[in-house]
Amino acid sequence: xxxxxxxxxxxxxxxxxxxxxxxxxxxxxxxxxxxxxxxxxxxxxxxxxxxxxxxxxxxxxxxxxxxxxxxxxxxxxxxxxxxxxxxxxxxxxxxxxxxxxxxxxxxxxxxxxxxxxxxxxxxxxxxxxxxxxxxxxxxxxxxxxxxxxxxxxxxxxxxxxxxxxxxxxxxxxxxxxxxxxxxxxxxxxxxxxxxxxxxxxxxxxxxxxxxxxxxxxxxxxxxxxxxxxxxxxxxxxxxxxxxxxxxxxxxxxxxxxxxxxxxxxxxxxxxxxxxxxxxxxxxxxxxxxxxxxxxxxxxx
Amino acid sequence: xxxxxxxxxxxxxxxxxxxxxxxxxxxxxxxxxxxxxxxxxxxxxxxxxxxxxxxxxxxxxxxxxxxxxxxxxxxxxxxxxxxxxxxxxxxxxxxxxxxxxxxxxxxxxxxxxxxxxxxxxxxxxxxxxxxxxxxxxxxxxxxxxxxxxxxxxxxxxxxxxxxxxxxxxxxxxxxxxxxxxxxxxxxxxxxxxxxxxxxxxxxxxxxxxxxxxxxxxxxxxxxxxxxxxxxxxxxxxxxxxxxxxxxxxxxxxxxxxxxxxxxxxxxxxxxxxxxxxxxxxxxxxxxxxxxxxxxxxxxxxxxxxxxxxxxxxxxxxxxxxxxxxxxxxxxxxxxxxxxxxxxxxxxxxxxxxxxxxxxxxxxxxxxxxxxxxxxxxxxxxxxxxxxxxxxxxxxxxxxxxxxxxxxxxxxxxxxxxxxxxxxxxxxxxxxxxxxxxxxxxxxxxxxxxxxxxxxxxxxxxxxxxxxxxxxxxxxxxxxxxxxxxxxxxxxxxxxxxxxxxxxxxxxx
Numbered sequence: 051x052x053x054x055x056x057x058x059x060x061x062x063x064x065x066x067x068x069x070x071x072x073x074x075x076x077x078x079x080x081x082x083x084x085x086x087x088x089x090x091x092x093x094x095x096x097x098x099x100x101x102x103x104x105x106x107x108x109x110x111x112x113x114x115x116x117x118x119x120x121x122x123x124x125x126x127x128x129x130x131x132x133x134x135x136x137x138x139x140x141x142x143x144x145x146x147x148x149x150x151x152x153x154x155x156x157x158x159x160x161x162x163x164x165x166x167x168x169x170x171x172x173x174x175x176x177x178x179x180x181x182x183x184x185x186x187x188x189x190x191x192x193x194x195x196x197x198x199x200x201x202x203x204x205x206x207x208x209x210x211x212x213x214x215x216x217x218x219x220x221x222x223x224x225x226x227x228x229x230x231x232x233x234x235x236x237x238x239x240x241x242x243x244x245x246x247x248x249x250x251x252x253x254x255x256x257x258x259x260x261x262x263x264x265x266x267x268x269x270x271x272x273x274x275x276x277x278x279x280x281x282x283x284x285x286x287x288x289x290x291x292x293x294x295x296x297x298x299x300x301x302x303x304x305x306x307x308x309x310x311x312x313x314x315x316x317x318x319x320x321x322x323x324x325x326x327x328x329x330x331x332x333x334x335x336x337x338x339x340x341x342x343x344x345x346x347x348x349x350x
Numbered sequence: 351x352x353x354x355x356x357x358x359x360x361x362x363x364x365x366x367x368x369x370x371x372x373x374x375x376x377x378x379x380x381x382x383x384x385x386x387x388x389x390x391x392x393x394x395x396x397x398x399x400x401x402x403x404x405x406x407x408x409x410x411x412x413x414x415x416x417x418x419x420x421x422x423x424x425x426x427x428x429x430x431x432x433x434x435x436x437x438x439x440x441x442x443x444x445x446x447x448x449x450x451x452x453x454x455x456x457x458x459x460x461x462x463x464x465x466x467x468x469x470x471x472x473x474x475x476x477x478x479x480x481x482x483x484x485x486x487x488x489x490x491x492x493x494x495x496x497x498x499x500x501x502x503x504x505x506x507x508x509x510x511x512x513x514x515x516x517x518x519x520x521x522x523x524x525x526x527x528x529x530x531x532x533x534x535x536x537x538x539x540x541x542x543x544x545x546x547x548x549x550x551x552x553x554x555x556x557x558x559x560x561x562x563x564x565x566x567x568x569x570x571x572x573x574x575x576x577x578x579x580x581x582x583x584x585x586x587x588x589x590x591x592x593x594x595x596x597x598x599x600x601x602x603x604x605x606x607x608x609x610x611x612x613x614x615x616x617x618x619x620x621x622x623x624x625x626x627x628x629x630x631x632x633x634x635x636x637x638x639x640x641x642x643x644x645x646x647x648x649x650x651x652x653x654x655x656x657x658x659x660x661x662x663x664x665x666x667x668x669x670x671x672x673x674x675x676x677x678x679x680x681x682x683x684x685x686x687x688x689x690x691x692x693x694x695x696x697x698x699x700x701x702x703x704x705x706x707x708x709x710x711x712x713x714x715x716x717x718x719x720x721x722x723x724x725x726x727x728x729x730x731x732x733x734x735x736x737x738x739x740x741x742x743x744x745x746x747x748x749x750x751x752x753x754x755x756x757x758x759x760x761x762x763x764x765x766x767x768x769x770x771x772x773x774x775x776x777x778x779x780x781x782x783x784x785x786x787x788x789x790x791x792x793x794x795x796x797x798x799x800x801x802x803x804x805x806x807x808x809x810x811x812x813x814x815x816x817x818x819x820x821x822x823x824x825x826x827x828x829x830x831x832x833x834x835x836x837x838x839x840x841x842x843x844x845x846x847x848x849x850x851x852x853x854x855x856x857x858x
Contacts, residue, residue: 051647051679053615056406056485058682065683066642069627070738073696097671098640100685102632185476192475211473212805213499213721215506217642218735218796222803236487238478244401314394321397 057245061094064233066217067196068098068180071231072105074221075178078231079171082108082128082135084120085297087182087234089251090242094233095180096131107134109179111170113162114144115276115299123254138170149278150301162299168204171228178221178229186238196235202226240320247313257316259293259308266290271305406485407613410508410537412493412501412528417514418545422583423477423490426605429590432479474500483609493524498754498768499721501531502808506794508532509613510539512604517550517557517580521564526755529564533571533757534717534770534810536787539611540568540576543604547596548582554598571757575611579604616790617680622646622654622702623784623792625737626694630685638669638685639694641738644791645784646702647679648686656692657699657710657782663690680791697739699782699792708782708792711814717752717786718745718773720765722799722806726773728764732806733798736781743797746774746818765807774815786810 054062071078080095082088095104110124128135140148143161150158171179185192195211197219212220221229234242246253265272265281266288272279274287279301281287292305293316310316411419426432477488489504491497493514505511511532515521521529525542532540542564550556557580568576579588580599587593588603602610623644630638648654652665667687668675678684686700694700701708720726726745734743751762752770765771786793797807 051618051677053405053613053618054681055402056404057402059406062642062681062683066627069640069683073628073738098683099628099630100671101636101638101669102630186478189475192477193473208473213503213796213808214805215503215796215808216791216794217507218794220735220796220798220803220805222733222798222800224803236476236478238480238485240401240480241485244398247398248402314398317398318394 057241057248060237060241061097061245063217063236064091064094065098067219067231067233068095070219071178071180071221071229072099074219075229077174077176078106078178078180079109079136079174079176080104080106080180081167081182082110082124083182083297084110084116084124084254085182086242086246086253086257087184087237089253090237090245090249091180091182091234092131092133093245093249093251104133107136109136109138109170109174109176111163111167112137112139113166113299114139115149115162115301117254117256117273117275117294117297117300117303119256120254120297123252127252136170136174138166138173140166140169149276150299151278151280155302171204176228177223178231180231180233182234183232184234184237184239184242185232194232194235196232197221198230198232199223200228200230204228206230240317243313243317243320247317254297256294256297259291259311259315261289261291262305263287264290264292264305271307273300273303273305275300400482404480404483404485405613406487407510407608407611408487408489408508409510409512409541409608410489410491410501410504410532411512411514412491412504412524412531417493417516417524418583419490419493419514422512422514422543422545422581422589422604423488425583425586425589426488427477427479429586430479430481430605432477474504481605481609486608493528495527495754496768498527498531498770499719499808501528502535502719502721505531505535505537506808508535508537510541510608510611511537512541512543515542515544515560515564517544517546517560520560521567523755525564526567529568529571529573530754530757533568533573534719534752536790536810538574538616539613540573541604541607542568542576542578543583544578544580545583547580547587548585552580552582552587552593552595554596557596557599577601577607577611579607615680617645618647620645620680620784620789621705621707622648622652622700623708623789624648624654624686624700625739625792626696626698626700627738628696629694636687637691638687639700640683640685641700642683643678643680644737645680645789646705647677648702649677650674653703654688655701655703655707656688656694657701657708658780659692659694659698661690661692662703663688663692665689697737699737701782706784708784709814710780710782712777712780713746713815713817714775714777714781714783715749715812715815716773716775716795716809717770717812718765718797719770719808720767720806721808722804723767724799724802724806725767726765726771726807731800733800734775734777734781734795735798736783736795737792739779739781740798741781742778744776746776748773772812773809774818775809776818781811783811785812787812 099105140162148158148161183191185194193208195214198206199212200206223229265274265285271290271292291309293308293310294303295306297303308319310319475490477490479486489508491500491504513525513528515525544557544560561578579601580596581588581604583589587595590603590605592603623646624641625644626639626641628640630640648665650665650667653662654665655662665686666689668678669685669687728745731742731744734741748762748764749772750759753760754770762771784792793811795809796805799806
């Protein structure tokens with residue numbers, strides 16, 4: 051007997067949370083975003099119910115603008131594990147041409163992500179939804195509970211959160227209300243990569259550096275996967291050795307120049323980083339506190 | 351890993367007919383700046399090896415902007431390189447800066463807009479940093495009296511409490527309150543940071559006077575491990591590195607203490623306790639009980655007692671995704687397979703037979719921290735969550751209220767928000783528990799208001815007590831419905847209407 055390492059302690063805590071939710075709620079669902087955090091959360095769910103199957107479905111809110119490699123990975127991996135996967139797309143908004151260049155990132159996200167998520171949760175009648183968000187990601191997330199209560203509109207009220215003590219979680223909700231559950235709350239970005247490394251968890255190849263055709267604009271490396279991403283006069287795509295640090299919609303997820311093509315190299319790169327992983331995301335810093343505003347509206 | 355990499359190499363080739371457009375918004379991806387690593391070389395293998403050996407220390411801090419708590423935390427995060435440049439930039443360009451210094455650390459730590467605008471900390475915030483030796487989780491809580499519930503929340507999972515004392519003022523009521531809460535929550539290690547030593551000219555006499563006076567108070571509380579460190583969070587004295595401005599101090603810096611303090615996990619030496627979260631039964635061949643070990647150690651072959659079935663059996667296997675284990679201990683999450691088929695379900699407890707058995711009682715004394723605007727109401731029924739079970743419970747009596755700055759008892763009939771008291775609780779089903787002082791995980795509970803679903807109180811169980819003299823009379827007065835079959839919906843409807851539901855005969 052010894053003290054658990056930090057990773058073992060985090061794993062044990064997360065498994066406890068996942069089992070509590072599966073046991074206390076009528077219709078839980080696991081939000082699966084295909085990213086590294088989702089990959090870890092999925093592995094923890096496998097561990098929580100072994101040798102039984104995961105007793106809830108996965109839900110992917112597909113904006114329509116996710117990287118092609120993400121969708122390929124999603125379909126192949128969930129099929130291999132034999133998981134129930136629900137894909138929710140806002141076809142109507144997409145048909146009307148909703149995209150970040152026409153609407154701006156805030157409105158586009160509001161429509162294709164937040165509203166779509168709320169619709170999917172309502173249609174599925176889900177009373178609990180797991181998300182892979184971590185408290186170290188962004189400062190309003192640092193105040194997030196592990197069980198985050200949401201009203202009938204899916205909204206977060208940061209000033210009126212339920213106290214959360216020891217490992218006793220309060221999952222009581224009325225019909226229409228729900229709980230967002232964050233089993234990775236206490237993990238850091240480094241913990242996630244370290245766990246992926248020691249557990250040998252598959253992740254989307256976009257995380258690994260390789261030569262990719264990118265639009266280079268100033269410091270930005272922009273994917274041209276979507277045809278509506280405009281090029282300025284004189285701009286042309288360049289082959290750049292780069293990778294994604296976090297995964298989202300291809301037009302809004304900037305790549306970073308990198309030679310890290312293995313997980314140890316990614317970890318090595320991470321240790322030297324001086325910028326947060328969400329910095330390349332447009333949505334978080336449009337204005338001070340924009341993540342808090344989005345969360346209040348129902349975002350994860 | 352390689353097998354999962356896509357064959358799609360080179361990304362998406364651009365199409366030729368791309369039209370330029372004027373109006374747009376963009377993500378600004380950047381090239382990461384890498385800074386030279388110490389010693390010039392970096393071996394990811396040895397880094398990962400070292401990472402794998404780190405343990406986790408959870409500590410709590412309490413205080414307000416004035417006493418330098420945010421500055422201290424900001425410095426720990428900043429000096430351990432746990433803050434990214436863009437986050438610092440965001441703070442530097444934020445509209446409010448309440449600090450005269452170049453960087454207002456509290457803006458780094460206050461997460462909500464209301465907090466930044468009002469310059470107060472409202473809620474518990476969790477922060478993460480690591481050094482070469484340990485990973486740390488800080489539960490950062492506001493220190494005002496009205497935020498007692500947040501301090502309690504932060505303290506509930508902490509191994510260590512940092513108590514801030516302003517060197518100019520000595521230990522005031524806020525420090526006393528925080529020490530009392532840390533003591534009530536049974537945090538095993540106290541670190542008293544005597545801050546703002548720069549404003550007293552780094553005077554040893556000031557530090558010694560505080561150590562003597564406040565140390566005596568802490569000893570009266572029964573705090574087990576107490577360390578005093580003189581610091582200046584603003585200038586960094588004795589925070590990360592030892593200060594040259596206080597040569598009279600020979601102890602460790604605050605961070606050195608955090609990195610090296612021995613956390614004896616009492617949960618590992620206590621008797622085995624395993625609240626069953628879930629029955630795992632994928633097929634007729636397998637029936638296992640999933641849970642997180644609350645305390646103790648278990649090995650295949652060990653005899654255990656299942657409660658409330660009150661039957662003894664042995665553990666046949668400890669099952670995990672990563673294979674069977676020869677031994678498992680707190681706080682691991684595992685699945686136990688037992689030798690005999692016993693009726694065990696969620697909410698039950700599997701306990702070791704070596705050492706003390708857990709207490710089994712519907713009636714017990716507990717210290718409650720009231721956390722809701724609606725005061726404690728002895729005529730109401732609450733939901734009590736303990737381990738993995740939820741039972742209905744009533745508060746029979748408030749024995750006394752606890753003065754949060756002295757831990758002395760005061761007469762009181764009820765408890766209001768942020769008040770603490772010793773109460774008698776009657777639960778509708780037995781709880782299998784240990785006193786909180788000997789086992790944090792099996793001695794804690796929360797109360798939920800079934801009408802609002804709010805978490806209204808946190809409790810630490812002290813001991814079982816006699817059933818109320820009026821128990822029989824009360825039971826008669828209470829509405830009881832007797833069903834002769836278990837019908838889930840009917841039971842729910844009756845319970846919601848305030849009935850106690852009894853099942854007359856399971857076999858019918």
